[in-house]
Amino acid sequence: MVSGDQEALLRAILSATEYGIMLTDLDHVTIACNRRFGEIFGVDIQSVVHSDVLEVRHMVEKLIPDLEVWADDLNLVYADPQRIQEDELLLLHSPPITVRRHTGPVFDDRGRVIGRLWTFLDVSSESRRRNMQAVLHKVSTIFHESPKAVYQNIVQHLADHYSSNAVLSILQGDYLHFRAVASPIVELQTARGNNYKDSYCQYAIENEGPMAVQDASLDGVLCNLLPAKFGLTRYLGVPVYQPSGDIIGTLCILDHKSQEEITDDDVQFMSMIAMRVSAELAREAHIEERVSEKQLVVEAQNTLLMVTRGVLSAMNKGFGLIGRHQDLATLVGKQVQVLKGVLGYGAVGLFVSQFEGDWAGATHSGGRSSRHRLSNLLAVPEVMGCDKTRMIPLRIVPGRTAYLALARPSEVEEETPFYTAHLEALVEQVSLVLSTNLLQNELASAYEELKSTHDQLVQSEKLSVVGTLAASTAHDIKNILSSVTLELGMGVDHPEKALESVRNHMDRFSVLAHRLLSYAKPRLVQMRPVDIDDLLNRVLALTAAHTRVTGVTVVVQPSSAISCVLGDPNQLEHLFVNLVLNAVQAMHESGGNLTVSVQDTHGWVDVSIKDTGKGISPDTLKHLFMPFASTRTEGFGLGLYSCKRIVEEHGGRIEATSQSGQGTLFKVSLKPDKESTYA
Numbered sequence: 001m002v003s004g005d006q007e008a009l010l011r012a013i014l015s016a017t018e019y020g021i022m023l024t025d026l027d028h029v030t031i032a033c034n035r036r037f038g039e040i041f042g043v044d045i046q047s048v049v050h051s052d053v054l055e056v057r058h059m060v061e062k063l064i065p066d067l068e069v070w071a072d073d074l075n076l077v078y079a080d081p082q083r084i085q086e087d088e089l090l091l092l093h094s095p096p097i098t099v100r101r102h103t104g105p106v107f108d109d110r111g112r113v114i115g116r117l118w119t120f121l122d123v124s125s126e127s128r129r130r131n132m133q134a135v136l137h138k139v140s141t142i143f144h145e146s147p148k149a150v151y152q153n154i155v156q157h158l159a160d161h162y163s164s165n166a167v168l169s170i171l172q173g174d175y176l177h178f179r180a181v182a183s184p185i186v187e188l189q190t191a192r193g194n195n196y197k198d199s200y201c202q203y204a205i206e207n208e209g210p211m212a213v214q215d216a217s218l219d220g221v222l223c224n225l226l227p228a229k230f231g232l233t234r235y236l237g238v239p240v241y242q243p244s245g246d247i248i249g250t251l252c253i254l255d256h257k258s259q260e261e262i263t264d265d266d267v268q269f270m271s272m273i274a275m276r277v278s279a280e281l282a283r284e285a286h287i288e289e290r291v292s293e294k295q296l297v298v299e300a301q302n303t304l305l306m307v308t309r310g311v312l313s314a315m316n317k318g319f320g321l322i323g324r325h326q327d328l329a330t331l332v333g334k335q336v337q338v339l340k341g342v343l344g345y346g347a348v349g350l351f352v353s354q355f356e357g358d359w360a361g362a363t364h365s366g367g368r369s370s371r372h373r374l375s376n377l378l379a380v381p382e383v384m385g386c387d388k389t390r391m392i393p394l395r396i397v398p399g400r401t402a403y404l405a406l407a408r409p410s411e412v413e414e415e416t417p418f419y420t421a422h423l424e425a426l427v428e429q430v431s432l433v434l435s436t437n438l439l440q441n442e443l444a445s446a447y448e449e450l451k452s453t454h455d456q457l458v459q460s461e462k463l464s465v466v467g468t469l470a471a472s473t474a475h476d477i478k479n480i481l482s483s484v485t486l487e488l489g490m491g492v493d494h495p496e497k498a499l500e501s502v503r504n505h506m507d508r509f510s511v512l513a514h515r516l517l518s519y520a521k522p523r524l525v526q527m528r529p530v531d532i533d534d535l536l537n538r539v540l541a542l543t544a545a546h547t548r549v550t551g552v553t554v555v556v557q558p559s560s561a562i563s564c565v566l567g568d569p570n571q572l573e574h575l576f577v578n579l580v581l582n583a584v585q586a587m588h589e590s591g592g593n594l595t596v597s598v599q600d601t602h603g604w605v606d607v608s609i610k611d612t613g614k615g616i617s618p619d620t621l622k623h624l625f626m627p628f629a630s631t632r633t634e635g636f637g638l639g640l641y642s643c644k645r646i647v648e649e650h651g652g653r654i655e656a657t658s659q660s661g662q663g664t665l666f667k668v669s670l671k672p673d674k675e676s677t678y679a
Contacts, residue, residue: 020120147284349405551591586613
């Protein structure tokens with residue numbers, strides 16, 4: 001393409017430049033390449049220019065990390081004759097090198113593309129510096145609450161950068177403890193450390209500066225150290241420092257790559273990494289110091305907590321003595337047992353006056369207890385045998401006096417506000433237990449007296465009721481008998497009329513008997529199916545005489561379905577006789593309407609008995625079913641009480657509602673007999 005001097009000049013330039021140069025035609029065939037190209041790719045340049053494309057690629061492919069990506073990139077470049085591209089290419093030499101690759105088209109004098117020019121420049125040093133800067137940037141941005149997590153991460157970045165083993169070692173006596181390790185070697189990963197005199201790091205620490213070993217196998221001393229025996233012949237270590245400036249260990253890399261030169265850039269890079277590691281170690285030491293201080297505080301708090309638990313446990317046991325029926329002397333002995341050993345008090349005495357001048361006391365030390373008078377308290381050996389004894393007066397019920405005697409051994413520390421507060425709590429607990437016991441005993445005596453008085457009052461009330469009931473019953477019987485005698489005397493001329501009157505008076509006897517039976521204690525309930533409509537018809541027939549005499553009109557509203565309840569027919573008859581008679585009595589002055597109805601409501605049979613009397617006041621309704629509560633001056637207050645008792649024994653409910661001037665409604669809800677009702 002050129003001739004004469006131009007060719008010679010071009011050859012001289014190609015020979016002198018640091019760039020590897022290759023010229024190809026448009027078919028990728030190499031036209032020319034210089035010596036530096038051959039050095040960079042490790043090929044004979046004469047062979048390159050006399051070989052086809054595939055042969056040339058085969059010559060260099062052993063240096064390419066990823067052949068597929070490399071080939072695709074070449075095809076992309078040659079697909080566009082005018083493409084200009086610059087990038088970096090890693091070549092797998094030993095050690096690897098990085099070259100900056102540039103390619104662009106070559107034109108003839110008429111501007112046509114006739115070939116392609118490639119240049120290659122070794123930029124390994126520059127690439128290493130950039131990589132170091134990138135690692136330093138990553139390291140500077142690592143943050144974590146745990147310093148250990150930070151420096152372990154830094155050591156891993158260091159190992160990745162050098163594809164080597166990285167170790168952070170801390171000197172502890174004659175041993176280098178491995179604080180962080182990043183290594184593919186399992187033995188090194190699990191190693192806890194190394195003897196100081198059998199390590200490369202000793203020289204970095206002794207020299208107080210970086211230590212580089214290019215090839216330990218060539219040194220008569222270093223070759224005998226443990227790392228060299230394992231083939232780790234290359235080493236670079238730098239010291240790590242405390243904030244005070246003292247050396248505490250090293251950060252290092254060590255491997256078998258002695259052919260890769262350790263440069264000044266590496267030393268500076270490692271020193272900067274070590275500065276960051278030193279800062280994290282200082283932060284870790286500060287945290288450990290703070291944690292240690294906090295641990296001391298926690299331990300002290302735990303000690304206080306244990307004391308508090310002991311006090312609370314003793315107080316709980318002491319409060320557990322409340323409510324137990326026991327004499328004062330027994331209580332005092334148990335309370336002393338509870339207090340033994342609490343807050344370091346080895347001997348305890350508790351003295352309480354039974355009466356003025358009379359004392360019940362107990363002391364405890366080593367399991368012994370005894371009784372003493374207060375005048376002899378100072379001579380009690382269990383309490384006064386220690387040189388730290390105190391007498392504490394207790395606040396208990398008026399008229400009583402008590403003292404708590406506590407003794408601590410001389411080796412126990414002086415009392416603090418903390419102990420004083422706990423002691424005050426114990427004193428209050430003991431005072432409360434003693435006061436409660438004394439009050440309980442007094443209340444028990446008062447209760448017995450009240451119970452005796454109450455029993456007498458109840459007996460008197462019963463006698464009064466029985467007397468009143470007997471007088472009333474005798475009066476009713478006398479009236480009935482008088483009426484019967486009169487009717488019989490006047491019935492000579494009209495015997496049929498007299499007989500009818502006698503029957504009516506006999507009905508009055510029957511009603512009176514039912515009322516008396518309802519006051520008595522009910523028999524055992526004998527449950528069986530009861531037709532409620534039939535039962536109510538019998539009740540109304542039984543009370544018909546009363547309704548006629550008082551002018552009451554009876555209205556019956558039977559249930560629409562067959563309503564059978566489960567109950568005792570005799571008891572239920574007493575129940576409804578009482579309710580009907582109460583309703584009739586409410587209307588005896590001017591008559592009225594008595595409505596009896598039956599309804600099946602939500603699984604219950606409701607029987608309602610409503611009168612049109614004057615009604616019941618709200619205050620009276622509240623106590624209507626209480627015994628001896630009556631709205632009539634001549635009543636006993638037992639009828640409705642008896643009704644409520646019968647209903648409850650049947651598992652039912654009874655309630656009353658009333659409005660002044662509009663009468664009263666009683667509703668009784670009973671459980672249905674389902675088999676009879678729904679069959």
